[in-house]
Amino acid sequence: MLSQFIWVRHQPFNRFFWHSGPQSPKQCQVNSFLIGWVAAISSGLIWPGLLPALDRIVLIVAALVLVRRQPLWAGVLMGVCWFSWQASGLIDPKQPLQSGQYQVVATLQSLPTRAALYQRTLWQVEQIDGTPLQIHHSNRISLTHQGESPWRLGQRYLLDVTLRPPSGTLNQFSWNSRRHYLSRRIVATGRIQGFEQLEGSVHWRQRLAERLQLATGSLPRGDLIRALAMADRTGLSDQRWRQLRQSGLTHLVAISGLHLTLVAALVVSGLTWAGRRMLPSPSGRGRGVIMMLAATVVIGYALLAGLGLATQRALIMTLAGMALLVSGRHARPWEILLRAMALLLLFDPLAVLAPGYWLSCAAVASILLLLWLKPPAIRSQVATLVWIQCGLTLMLAVVQLGWFGSVTLHALWANLLMVPWVSVVALPLTLMAALWLWLGGPGGNEALWLADAALWPLDRIATLAASLPGAELGWSLSPVAAALALLALLLVWRRPLPRSGAWAGLLLLPLLLSALPTREDPWQVHVLDVRQGLSVVVERRHRALVFDTGAAYPSGFSYADRVLQPFLRGRSIVAVDHLVLSHGDNDHAGGRRVIQDYWPDAEVIEGAGCLSAPSQWQGLSLSWYRQSMSGNNGSCVLVIGDGHHRVMLPGDIELEAERRMTVAPVDLLVSPHHGSRSSSSPKWLAQVRPRWVVHSSGWRNRWAFPHPEVVTRYHNLGAQQWVTGDHGQVSAYFDADGVTLMSFREQLAPYWYNHRPW
Numbered sequence: 001m002l003s004q005f006i007w008v009r010h011q012p013f014n015r016f017f018w019h020s021g022p023q024s025p026k027q028c029q030v031n032s033f034l035i036g037w038v039a040a041i042s043s044g045l046i047w048p049g050l051l052p053a054l055d056r057i058v059l060i061v062a063a064l065v066l067v068r069r070q071p072l073w074a075g076v077l078m079g080v081c082w083f084s085w086q087a088s089g090l091i092d093p094k095q096p097l098q099s100g101q102y103q104v105v106a107t108l109q110s111l112p113t114r115a116a117l118y119q120r121t122l123w124q125v126e127q128i129d130g131t132p133l134q135i136h137h138s139n140r141i142s143l144t145h146q147g148e149s150p151w152r153l154g155q156r157y158l159l160d161v162t163l164r165p166p167s168g169t170l171n172q173f174s175w176n177s178r179r180h181y182l183s184r185r186i187v188a189t190g191r192i193q194g195f196e197q198l199e200g201s202v203h204w205r206q207r208l209a210e211r212l213q214l215a216t217g218s219l220p221r222g223d224l225i226r227a228l229a230m231a232d233r234t235g236l237s238d239q240r241w242r243q244l245r246q247s248g249l250t251h252l253v254a255i256s257g258l259h260l261t262l263v264a265a266l267v268v269s270g271l272t273w274a275g276r277r278m279l280p281s282p283s284g285r286g287r288g289v290i291m292m293l294a295a296t297v298v299i300g301y302a303l304l305a306g307l308g309l310a311t312q313r314a315l316i317m318t319l320a321g322m323a324l325l326v327s328g329r330h331a332r333p334w335e336i337l338l339r340a341m342a343l344l345l346l347f348d349p350l351a352v353l354a355p356g357y358w359l360s361c362a363a364v365a366s367i368l369l370l371l372w373l374k375p376p377a378i379r380s381q382v383a384t385l386v387w388i389q390c391g392l393t394l395m396l397a398v399v400q401l402g403w404f405g406s407v408t409l410h411a412l413w414a415n416l417l418m419v420p421w422v423s424v425v426a427l428p429l430t431l432m433a434a435l436w437l438w439l440g441g442p443g444g445n446e447a448l449w450l451a452d453a454a455l456w457p458l459d460r461i462a463t464l465a466a467s468l469p470g471a472e473l474g475w476s477l478s479p480v481a482a483a484l485a486l487l488a489l490l491l492v493w494r495r496p497l498p499r500s501g502a503w504a505g506l507l508l509l510p511l512l513l514s515a516l517p518t519r520e521d522p523w524q525v526h527v528l529d530v531r532q533g534l535s536v537v538v539e540r541r542h543r544a545l546v547f548d549t550g551a552a553y554p555s556g557f558s559y560a561d562r563v564l565q566p567f568l569r570g571r572s573i574v575a576v577d578h579l580v581l582s583h584g585d586n587d588h589a590g591g592r593r594v595i596q597d598y599w600p601d602a603e604v605i606e607g608a609g610c611l612s613a614p615s616q617w618q619g620l621s622l623s624w625y626r627q628s629m630s631g632n633n634g635s636c637v638l639v640i641g642d643g644h645h646r647v648m649l650p651g652d653i654e655l656e657a658e659r660r661m662t663v664a665p666v667d668l669l670v671s672p673h674h675g676s677r678s679s680s681s682p683k684w685l686a687q688v689r690p691r692w693v694v695h696s697s698g699w700r701n702r703w704a705f706p707h708p709e710v711v712t713r714y715h716n717l718g719a720q721q722w723v724t725g726d727h728g729q730v731s732a733y734f735d736a737d738g739v740t741l742m743s744f745r746e747q748l749a750p751y752w753y754n755h756r757p758w
Contacts, residue, residue, distance in 0.1 A: 029071040031335065034342045036075025037082075041345045044083040045352050049752050050091075051084040083349045087752070090182055090350070091165075095137055096128050097188040099164045104128050105198065106141070106159055111209055111232055111306070112151045118555040120144050121151065122186070123159070138187040142166075145192040154203025163190035167699055169529040170728025170744045170754060173405030173474070173570025174563045179753045183353035184308075205230065205306060208438055215437055215448055221455040224253060225448065228427060228455075229434035231255045231305035238556060240462075246472055247465030248393070248411025252422050252458065255305045257314040257360050260298050262423050263431070264318060267294040291326040295319060301431075313351050316344045317360065333368045337361070353753065355403040359396060366395040373490070389416050398482045405570030409470030414461050426454040474569035481510035522735040523620060525640070525647050527670055528567060529724040529744070530559040531698035532705070533587035536649055536670060537567065538640060540618040544573045546602070547580045547638060547649045549591030560591020565598050567729075575599070577617065581606040582635040582651030610636035625661060632673060633657035639666065645734050648688065650679075658684035665689040667739060668732050670696060671714075675706020675723075680713055690719050692732070692741055699725035699756065726756055 051059070063077035089095070106123040125139045126132065133139050143161060151157070166189050168177025181189065209232055216222030223235035233254070244250045251258060271290045302315040320340035341361055344351060351357040370391040378387050393412040400407055433447035441447075465471060488504035495501075523540035530550030538545040546568075550559030568576065576599040581589040584606075595602065605613045610624045625637040635651025646664070650672040653661075658672070658681050669690035672679035674697045693714050697705040706723060714721055720741075722730045728744030745754045 029068070031338065033067070033071040033075035033078075034338050036072040036077075037079040038075075038338065038341050038345060040076040040079025041083045041349050042352050044087065044349065045751070047752050048750050050088050051080065053088075056081040056084055079345075082346075083352075086349045087182070089136070090138055090185060090187055091753075095187060096131075096133060097125065097138070097141060097163060101160070101162050101193075102128050103130075104141075104159050104161055105156065107156050108151050108153055109140070111153055111206065111234055112149065118144065118146055118553075118557075119149075122184075126156075138185055140184065140186045141188045141190065142181065142186050143190055143192050149195075150197075151195075152202045153206035153209070154201060155197060156199035158196040158198055159192055160194040161190050161192055163188040164700065165189075167756070169531060169559075169563055170749070171529050171563050171567055172729060172744065172748060174566045176754075179353050182753055183350050185350060205304070208304070211438060212434060215445060216452070219448065219452040221452045221459055224455045224458065225430055225434070225451055227253045228255070228259075228430045229304070231308070231311065243462040243466040246408050246410070247414045247462040248408045249414055249418055249458065249462055249465075251359070252418060254356075255301075255311055255314070256356060257317050257364075259427065260301060260314050260318040261321075262427060263301050264294045264298050264322060266428060267297045288326055291322055295322055298322075310354065310356050313344055313348055313354075313357065314360070316340070316347055320344070334365075337364050337368065355399075358399050358403070362396055362399045363392060366392050369395075369490075385420070386416065389419070395486065398486060401482060405566055406472050406474050408465070408472060410465035410468060414465050418458055418461055421457055426451070426458060429454045472569055474572045484508070485511045521619065522733060523618070523642065524734065525668065525732045526567070527694045527696055527722075527724060527730045528559075528563055529728045530563055530587075530696070531725070532674065532701045532703075533559060533590070533698075534582070534651070534670070534674070534696045535559065535564050535591075536696075537564070537571075538620075538647075539571060539573065540620065542572055542574045543618060544568060544571075544576045545578045545580065545617055546576055546595060548582055548588040548651070549579075549595055551587045552590030552594070558591045558594050560594035564591060565594065568598075576602040578602065578614070579604050580610070580613075580636060580638060580649075582637075582649070583607075583632065585632075585652065588651065606636065607634075610638070625663070627653075627657045627660050629657060635672075637661070639663065642734060645739060647732070648690070652679075654678045655681050661687075663687055668692045668694070668741075669719075670694050671706060671710070674703075675710045676703070677707040677709055680710045682713060685713055685717060689717060690714070692739075693719045693721045694730045695721065695723045697723055697725050701725065728754070 059077045059081050063074040063081070066077070067074040104123075104125050105127040106125045108121060109124050110122040112119060112121055121143055123141050123143055125141055141161075141163065143159070166178050166181035166186055168175070168180075170176070170178075209226070209230060212226055212229060212232075213222075213235075216225050219225065223233075223237070223240065226232040226235055231254075236253070241250070244253060268290055271293060275290065298318055299315065302311050305311045307315075317340045320343045321336050324336045324339060344357075367388055370388050373391075374384065374387055378384055390412060393415065397407045397411070429447075430451040433444070433451040436447050437444035484507040488507040491500040491504040491507070521540070523538070526537040526539065528535045528537065528550070533550040534548040535550040536547040538547065546564070549564055552558035552560065576595065579592070579595055579599070579602040581592060581604065583589070589606075592604075596604070608626065610626050613622065613624050615622050615624075619642070621641045621643075623639040623641070625639070626635070627633055632652035632654050633656050635653050635657070637651060637653060638649045640647045640649075645668070646666040647668045648663070648666040649670050652673040654673060654676070655678055658679065661684065664687075666688055667690065669688060669692070671693055675695040695706040695711075706721075711721060722741070722743055724730060727746060729748065730741065730743050731748070733740045733742070742748055745756070
């Protein structure tokens with residue numbers, strides 16, 4: 001058995017990972033099976049595909065055969081089958097909630113956002129076109145509606161909807177909406193065209209939320225009170241979220257295992273203190289009752305928070321840990337974590353698609369590891385807290401880097417100050433004030449004012465950290481290389497294995513190889529997926545030239561903020577030297593203000609100014625073209641060359657501008673006007689003769705770009721074509737060996753959930 005092997009082969013690991021003596025065969029089998037189960041399901045995040053039904057049946061039979069002799073591999077096989085079955089049900093093309101227009105009966109599952117121009121709500125579908133959904137079909141859909149609505153949580157409506165599979169932009173370092181939807185078991189998104197109320201009963205959370213909103217609406221930090229009290233984050237502005245993210249404090253306002261554990265600890269501590277004074281018992285007979293009461297309070301808090309999937313995961317982890325502690329079974333802390341993870345993945349295997357799962361598990365594992373690694377010189381509780389927070393910040397930075405493409409330098413000191421404060425002061429005051437208000441006690445408004453004052457330090461620390469340098473740092477290094485480097489440091493420090501130094505050197509190889517200087521001076525062109533728009537980043541020596549920014553909308557959403565800027569940060573860009581706006585259409589220049597705010601020193605090149613723009617940049621030649629015309633035909637055209645290869649970015653030029661242009665052949669072309677039939681004329685293509693073409697067109701866009709006739713023209717030239725709406729971000733890498741093109745969906749992140757739902 002795996003556990004027996006480690007016990008026999010190397011004793012230092014036993015002090016942390018195993019008991020003081022050898023485990024029983026049954027314990028070894030259970031642990032091995034659960035390790036395989038958790039590892040297999042967790043790896044579903046990076047699977048290229050899912051197993052078909054017949055293969056799953058074969059693997060289940062094999063797992064049953066191996067369960068006694070090889071429990072580790074039995075756990076792996078069972079985990080693979082369980083995850084494949086659950087994930088396949090969400091993307092099954094035969095499920096009833098497919099693309100099209102439907103009339104559905106659904107219940108509102110999320111608190112609506114009031115006074116919003118554009119709001120997204122979560123619904124649970126009961127019937128579709130008069131036919132009830134079967135129990136095995138997923139029934140969660142996310143719908144949008146423009147303007148305010150009378151909806152209230154828990155009400156049933158007859159909705160006229162237009163649905164489509166969950167989708168989103170596919171780019172490095174930016175949010176993957178499709179993965180996010182699947183992690184929440186949302187099988188379709190769409191728009192509400194009309195609605196009729198069927199049942200007016202309102203969920204109790206809606207009434208509590210309205211009372212709390214009315215009482216806290218005028219408080220400076222009322223949004224934080226509502227977020228902590230009942231997970232109502234609809235009032236948190238983009239600026240507030242940005243400040244919390246740049247200070248590393250978002251986990252304090254998003255109800256998670258931390259909050260549930262704190263509530264449980266507060267209840268247990270309070271009841272234990274009271275019990276010792278009122279009903280002292282040397283045998284501790286009341287421990288089970290205290291834990292049951294604490295579990296009841298934790299469940300109540302989770303219900304108050306809406307019991308969304310993220311809260312459900314945190315609740316399962318917390319209750320599993322409490323159950324193992326109160327059961328009296330002798331288990332190492334790592335075993336409690338393992339069983340809690342295994343139970344969570346049994347109920348919700350798709351949790352591995354959400355960052356919360358990885359951050360929570362990494363946090364608990366890191367705390368256990370840091371307690372094991374604590375130097376003997378650290379004895380006081382304050383020193384231990386500082387030690388844990390320092391190590392936790394470093395280890396979680398690797399996870400955050402992998403998920404969000406950036407880290408903040410201020411997470412350490414901000415959390416050292418705020419975690420104890422929120423845990424001991426702000427959270428208890430907020431919960432008690434909200435509860436007192438809902439119970440109708442006297443002085444409810446005053447209690448909320450006190451809770452608001454308790455959240456002032458959190459507000460100020462977040463604001464301060466966000467204003468300091470280093471609030472958002474990108475790192476182009478692979479998070480896997482960073483994680484291996486941390487593991488190598490552990491091996492060198494504690495030497496838990498034979499030849500730890502040799503293993504550490506091997507683990508450091510990816511980091512060392514990435515740091516080696518190269519003789520080449522490569523450059524890259526990245527065509528980002530910004531739906532029906534254009535944004536291109538030309539990169540060399542960690543500097544960038546940005547050609548167009550994508551669209552921005554009255555709701556405040558901007559592709560420059562959600563896609564372009566995260567990409568620049570993740571690529572470790574130190575300066576944007578030029579911001580080129582081909583023309584003034586929103587889908588090309590909508591994010592101008594965002595980029596200028598982030599990069600105030602960037603030179604803006606637009607309109608007639610492109611004719612007097614620089615002819616050299618970072619050793620690359622820049623050739624500019626522009627016709628004295630209005631609209632799309634007046635777009636700036638940029639040709640970039642390195643003496644061996646040429647790239648053309650033509651904006652939205654159409655037939656008339658193409659007729660007036662004389663240009664040499666290019667290697668890579670971003671098709672003009674997103675592949676419209678009004679561009680890419682045969683005569684112009686005879687001049688350009690591209691080898692590779694990228695169409696910057698949104699998935700299933702209403703104009704059906706790129707037009708089939710245009711695709712045929714390029715095909716007849718022998719050009720290889722990509723569509724950002726289908727392939728996601730397309731990147732071209734130019735170096736002495738030639739040109740390499742990679743798309744996000746096929747090479748950069750070829751995972752099962754990134755496949756377009758056709």
